[in-house]
Amino acid sequence: MTLASGLWLLVTLGRSADDRRGETQILAVARWWAEVQRRRMARWYDTGTADLAAPLTGMPALSYVATRWTVGLLGGVVLLAAAIGAGYASLLVWGWFLVDLDQWPLVIAPATFGGLFLLFLCIQGVHAVALMDEQLIRHFLGPSDRQTLERRIGELAKSRAGVVEAVHDERRRIERDLHDGVQQRLVALGMLLGRARRTPDPEKSSELLRQAHEESQQALVELRDVAWRVYPAALDEGGLAAALETVAERAAIPVRLSCELRDTPPPTAQAVAYFVAAEAVTNAVKHSGAEQVTVRADRTGELLRLRVEDDGRGGADASGSGLLGLSRRIAALDGTLSVASPAGGPTIITAELPCA
Template identity: 55%
Template sequence: MRDIARRGTRRGAGLVTGAATAAVEVPFTILAALVLALVAAWPAGRRAVLRPVLACARTLTELERARLKAWLGVRVPPAYEDAQALRYLSCRWALGVLGGVVMLSVAIGLAYGTVWIYGWMLLDDIRSPWSLAFSSLGGLFLLFLATQGIGGVTELERQLARRLLGPRHEDELERRIAELSASRAAVVDAVHDERRRIERDLHDGVQQRLVALGMLIGRARRSQDTDRVDRLLRQAHEESRQALDELREVAWRIYPTTLDEAGLRAALETVAERAPVPVRVAYDLTEEPDQAVATVAYFVVCEAVTNAVKHAEPSRIAVAVGRDEGMVCVSVEDDGCGGANASGSGLFGLARRVAALDGILGVISPPGGPTLVTAELPCA
């Protein structure tokens, strides 16, 4: 219920700001149409006039892109032509006016729907109770219709932006094919990198422990001194314990069983418990995401926390997981020294994991900190 109210409030604010931008787009569209009509038969003049008109159209369209992303959750790619921007503005102002009418209806419906709270102070007629009742019912009905209109206008805004500012269907298919090819190659590279990392961890850790364990047992077998044999066996027992701990650590880094058994939240809490610095986890998902999304979200948090502890020397780390407009949003922020390299092996591997799900990984790490790692993962 809280998410619905928050989403409705954001969309309402988006329609209000859309009505404000429409107040600028209407005179711009009329003025641009008149100016272009006057120089339609003059090629040189048309070219001279068209350049500033298209520049203004792109500026206004960029404002619309920011508004759509911030309030309505509509992401429009910036790769559109100036002519597309002009066509979009010539149609968009009508939706801005419609959105303003809808939000005005919301305000009127809310005022009349709550008139029973304050109306008794304003009306002294004997029929006032009935007037208050009918006014409240009518206002609530208008409020219901207007709130439904918010969703309708939002969808129209989304469709218009994607239709007039989005790429052609053929271009979109070519882009999608290129992305799939790149993500497939990235997945293969990520698998190879993961195998090399596992081999390195086993070689440098567990294998060395097992070699030392074999040498200690061999020396114990050859020794005739009882005290020395006892000492060597105690060392061998300690080596076996450390080898088992390191083997569990390698297995946990490959894939945590907690993720399958108890879900993403429990797996992230395990990461927080194992970290040597305080890690606060804010988990705001009402239901468990898909297995692939949960796995990538887990590794984003795990790798970001590991990198922060290893390189940034933070005193605290904050992890947040939530949902926004069909996306699972993950953020990891630390107060360390900053300067993280987004093209480094760890973060680059995360970027490939996220890209395999058509997600977006962002890294903000100025020198001196703080460092913020974010991931947006599509989730049905």
């Protein structure tokens, strides 16, 4: 296939487009073969080449197939050398059948060492051939600079719209918390104070004032909870570790916390990681029936990773309003959010945030 494509490409190199109209079948076959190779790389190399844009014409695919013979030839040489190295390295096991024991140290030992060294070189060669294969397919079949920019603009526009929607959802939630919680407390407080002023009985007035005091304390607690859900002060004072400790302390079930951050992540990444942990713990308490939640935060290079796992019944909906809002926030930072929640549990929520 590669040889035929190369010969055809050389024969038709100087021909016009009108002369090539009747040769679409060869282009279609080359495009099909290039697509097979792209899927192979996406599956075995885990390079993300599955999302590469398909060529608009068959010529890029044909050029890729025609030039790939060099990589294939090099890969064959590497595999042949690996087979030879394996043969020499295995002499340590069966070579004593061929060589006298008196000559064994002088013949078998150097051959075995050379075979092992050749195998080591072949391992490096396989990695190099894989990289060359990836670069080749990206060069011929990858998106152009314009396509890459257009896709990036689309992603930014989508993430910006998602962030705006998440902000609106957060505002609606704050309004609902204030209306259903703090506002009701303040209304009850005003009514109790009004009754205390109007009653002539000192004992009843004292009781009403006591109830009003309790209502004011409850209103203050709820107001603090609302402010804490908007943005915790511990995040600025003690960083992500301190903020996650407040999440564990406020949870109604035990929360195991592990926070290993050698370098301090950016404030934006810390805030998003905190909100992911808070939402995940809240969902575990309210919906999963979990008895314990484990929260782990660590930073590897330029990546902040947060993992929240509970032992509940599972079945979490990743498209729910809470997790959907978090996914929009994470997408705005070019991060990823994954939710694994099979029936019967456990539920594992993982967020990865870039810190560059």
